Amino acid sequence: MAYFSEFTYLAASILFIFGLKALSHPDTARRGMNLAAFGMLLAIIGTLVRHEILRYDWIIAGLVIGSAIGAAMSIWMPMTAMPERTALSHSFGALAASLVGISEYYRHGAELGAFKMTAIGFEVMFGGITVTGSIMAFAKLSELVRGSPITYKGQNILNVSLFVVTAVIFITLIFLPGSSALFYTMVGLSFLFGILLVLPIGAADMPVVMSLMNSYAGLASAATGFALSNNVLIIAGTLDGFSGFILSILMCKAMNRSINNVLFGAFGAEASGTATQTEGVMREVSTEDVAVQMAYARQVVFVPGYGMATAQAQHVVRELAELLEARGVTVKYAIHPVAGRMPGHMNVLLAEANVPYSSLYELEQINSEFPTTDVAIVIGANDVVNPDARDNPQSPIAGMPILEVDRAHSVVVLKRGRGKGFSGLENPLFFKPNTGMLYGDAKSSLSSLTHAVQQA
Amino acid sequence: MSPEAFISALYVFALAAFLGYQVISRVPPLLHTPLMSATNAISAISLVGSLVTAGGDYNLTSTLLGFAAVIAASINVVGGFMITDRMLKMFRRKEQIQH
Numbered sequence: 001m002a003y004f005s006e007f008t009y010l011a012a013s014i015l016f017i018f019g020l021k022a023l024s025h026p027d028t029a030r031r032g033m034n035l036a037a038f039g040m041l042l043a044i045i046g047t048l049v050r051h052e053i054l055r056y057d058w059i060i061a062g063l064v065i066g067s068a069i070g071a072a073m074s075i076w077m078p079m080t081a082m083p084e085r086t087a088l089s090h091s092f093g094a095l096a097a098s099l100v101g102i103s104e105y106y107r108h109g110a111e112l113g114a115f116k117m118t119a120i121g122f123e124v125m126f127g128g129i130t131v132t133g134s135i136m137a138f139a140k141l142s143e144l145v146r147g148s149p150i151t152y153k154g155q156n157i158l159n160v161s162l163f164v165v166t167a168v169i170f171i172t173l174i175f176l177p178g179s180s181a182l183f184y185t186m187v188g189l190s191f192l193f194g195i196l197l198v199l200p201i202g203a204a205d206m207p208v209v210m211s212l213m214n215s216y217a218g219l220a221s222a223a224t225g226f227a228l229s230n231n232v233l234i235i236a237g238t239l240d241g242f243s244g245f246i247l248s249i250l251m252c253k254a255m256n257r258s259i260n261n262v263l264f265g266a267f268g269a270e271a272s273g274t275a276t277q278t279e280g281v282m283r284e285v286s287t288e289d290v291a292v293q294m295a296y297a298r299q300v301v302f303v304p305g306y307g308m309a310t311a312q313a314q315h316v317v318r319e320l321a322e323l324l325e326a327r328g329v330t331v332k333y334a335i336h337p338v339a340g341r342m343p344g345h346m347n348v349l350l351a352e353a354n355v356p357y358s359s360l361y362e363l364e365q366i367n368s369e370f371p372t373t374d375v376a377i378v379i380g381a382n383d384v385v386n387p388d389a390r391d392n393p394q395s396p397i398a399g400m401p402i403l404e405v406d407r408a409h410s411v412v413v414l415k416r417g418r419g420k421g422f423s424g425l426e427n428p429l430f431f432k433p434n435t436g437m438l439y440g441d442a443k444s445s446l447s448s449l450t451h452a453v454q455q456a
Numbered sequence: 457m458s459p460e461a462f463i464s465a466l467y468v469f470a471l472a473a474f475l476g477y478q479v480i481s482r483v484p485p486l487l488h489t490p491l492m493s494a495t496n497a498i499s500a501i502s503l504v505g506s507l508v509t510a511g512g513d514y515n516l517t518s519t520l521l522g523f524a525a526v527i528a529a530s531i532n533v534v535g536g537f538m539i540t541d542r543m544l545k546m547f548r549r550k551e552q553i554q555h
Contacts, residue, residue: 009504012501017479029490044533058510058526062506062510062523070535074536077539092529093496097502100506100522103525107514115457115461234472239499240496247492344486347487356550356553
């Protein structure tokens with residue numbers, strides 16, 4: 001029987017890799033993930049028949065409760081709450097790894113060898129940081145805690161010293177695995193560090209935090225694999241860890257910032273650098289004018305941002321787009337990598353609203369098209385279309401790749417009010433002569449636009 | 457854990473990291489949200505460790521820790537695969553969308 005479970009683990013590892021490989025295209029992705037899910041089922045069955053398992057009462061209760069919660073969350077959670085759900089699931093994954101680590105330590109304690117102690121140490125450290133860090137991210141995303149960076153004097157020094165203390169305890173434990181007080185202190189400090197790490201990070205930087213937590217949760221699982229000498233855990237955890245790591249890098253590149261800057265820079269709290277002094281006035285336009293422009297355009301590009309998600313406007317956007325397409329207008333969507341609160345956030349929302357993925361364009365694909373675009377409609381996006389990033393080297397967001405909507409013949413910005421964006425930066429785009437501002441809730445603005453296009 | 461076992465685990469880790477980098481850098485930004493929930497579901501394979509902890513009958517503390525871990529990990533296994541599928545179902549080409 002021992003060999004049977006090893007074979008199921010091998011099969012699961014292979015199927016997981018096939019599953020992830022299938023994610024390289026939307027057409028193959030679903031089947032690939034079904035394979036991966038099948039692999040998971042095999043591994044679970046392979047584990048349940050292992051001779052170490054002596055009683056099934058707690059296992060069955062746990063599986064039933066967990067599956068019910070997981071299924072309920074995935075069926076009823078609205079797509080707009082995807083970032084919150086993902087943050088929670090990072091927390092659950094890391095919690096499972098930490099608990100297994102704590103239990104391993106509780107059982108073996110002083111008899112642990114240096115290698116196994118190292119593995120357990122990484123497991124509970126990554127696990128602990130991710131559990132509380134992700135809960136913090138969840139709290140910020142769901143606005144239980146204010147989304148703007150929370151800073152105080154000596155914050156970075158406190159965080160760094162906390163990290164150093166934790167690391168010293170960890171190293172001591174490798175040599176003195178029996179000192180259980182140190183172990184539980186390390187667990188506690190890891191939980192504390194997770195909270196303090198995410199506290200100063202603003203909601204607009206959440207795509208990076210989410211990716212980082214994704215990575216840590218995976219590494220905690222991989223460390224569990226080291227502690228239990230289980231290869232499928234190492235493989236799956238490492239795949240997850242690296243996926244999160246790659247996403248973190250991509251998100252940082254899309255903001256032209258380093259990981260350090262995101263984690264310790266408390267962006268948006270204090271303004272560093274200088275924004276371009278904006279002159280002129282913001283020109284307000286009427287729904288009817290915009291509707292006429294769009295109705296007689298050759299190409300219209302929609303640029304969604306987090307504002308589209310908060311206003312739940314994705315369905316109205318699609319209705320408007322279909323109406324325009326029926327009139328012969330070419331409609332495209334320009335998606336910035338950090339638009340929204342997690343990687344790919346906008347794509348999922350638009351897909352949910354039945355927008356075909358062939359109409360969604362990435363930054364590099366769409367930027368060359370703006371000069372030949374008649375109308376660009378910015379829906380609740382701000383920093384990702386701020387021309388200062390390109391034109392003003394002193395700007396705090398200088399060098400960040402942007403969607404160059406200002407090169408379109410005409411730009412319409414849908415915005416809730418006259419206030420500044422999330423980062424608190426002035427956006428010169430709003431003051432350009434070819435930009436018109438349409439104030440109000442994105443959803444109601446778009447439905448009145450749809451109505452007006454029907455009349456045009 | 458013997459040094460040999462640790463070294464061979466390191467081999468697995470290094471090769472998986474390399475493979476992961478190759479496979480995941482091919483995933484288009486379009487699917488980055490499903491990618492995150494998919495990898496999250498896959499790494500919930502730590503359920504395997506939780507099951508042994510919960511069912512090993514070592515002592516009450518271990519069993520309870522394992523029980524909580526089984527709940528947390530199975531939320532991710534079931535929820536992760538289901539929500540990934542729900543998302544992937546939505547990504548359609550123009551001709552696949554019916555009205």
